[in-house]
Amino acid sequence: MRIIKSILPLVLCLIVTACSANAKKSDVVINAQNSYMTEAINEALDGITNGHGGPFGCVIVKDGKIIGRGHNMVLANNDSTAHGEITAIRNAEKAIGSYDLSGCELYTTGEPCPMCLYAILWANIDKVYYGCTIEDNASIGFRDETFDNLAGGREALEDILICIDRDACLELFEVYNNMEHNLY
Ligand SMILES: [Zn+2]
Numbered sequence: 001m002r003i004i005k006s007i008l009p010l011v012l013c014l015i016v017t018a019c020s021a022n023a024k025k026s027d028v029v030i031n032a033q034n035s036y037m038t039e040a041i042n043e044a045l046d047g048i049t050n051g052h053g054g055p056f057g058c059v060i061v062k063d064g065k066i067i068g069r070g071h072n073m074v075l076a077n078n079d080s081t082a083h084g085e086i087t088a089i090r091n092a093e094k095a096i097g098s099y100d101l102s103g104c105e106l107y108t109t110g111e112p113c114p115m116c117l118y119a120i121l122w123a124n125i126d127k128v129y130y131g132c133t134i135e136d137n138a139s140i141g142f143r144d145e146t147f148d149n150l151a152g153g154r155e156a157l158e159d160i161l162i163c164i165d166r167d168a169c170l171e172l173f174e175v176y177n178n179m180e181h182n183l184y
Contacts, residue, residue, distance in 0.1 A: 026046060028045055030172055031168065032131070033164075034165050036061055036066070036107040037107050037109075039069065042057065043070065044057030044176075045057070047071030047073070048176050051182075052074075053071070053073055054074070054140075054142060054181075054184075055109060055172050055175070056071060056084035056108065057108070057109050058084040058109070060101065061105045061106075062092075062096075062104045063103070068088045068090075069091060070087025070088035071084045073087055074184055075182055075184065083112075083115065084116075085120060089119055089120070099123070100123070101125045104125050106120060107130075108128065110133075111137065113137075115147075117157075125160075128161050129163075130164075131165045131166050132169040132170055134148055141183045
């Protein structure tokens with residue numbers, strides 16, 4: 001009994017250490033000015049430190065509350081459509097039991113690609129706040145710009161597509177770019 005008592009704190013300590021290592025997937029801290037963008041960056045950091053995909057995290061906000069979140073899962077799921085925005089939209093719609101995200105705002109670390117942009121429009125999302133631009137996405141090896149040129153300009157969407165916290169999101173891209181990673 002005495003032995004059990006003496007090793008108990010050690011066992012507990014190991015369990016706590018293992019759990020906290022699990023909960024805290026990234027040691028990198030990037031703070032954006034906008035708190036929802038910070039949440040989106042944290043999502044992206046979770047994704048890249050686990051090798052799930054590119055540095056793209058996303059949260060969807062309704063009435064000030066996060067109703068869905070997600071990060072890029074392309075590599076983890078072998079799913080070329082599992083971009084951060086799509087993953088977050090699916091989670092948000094499931095959470096509220098509706099395909100209609102009217103009244104919602106979406107925060108994403110990288111400007112949406114054409115696929116995500118149209119999914120956002122299909123979901124009736126009111127505003128999109130993005131950090132890094134389509135050109136920034138291209139600078140770390142993603143093909144958004146090529147596909148964007150097929151779809152034409154996005155100037156017509158300037159009322160709903162708003163760039164914020166680009167510096168913090170560029171910091172995220174730098175972390176990703178310096179990591180060993182698979183491009184797709
Ligand atoms: Zn996308």
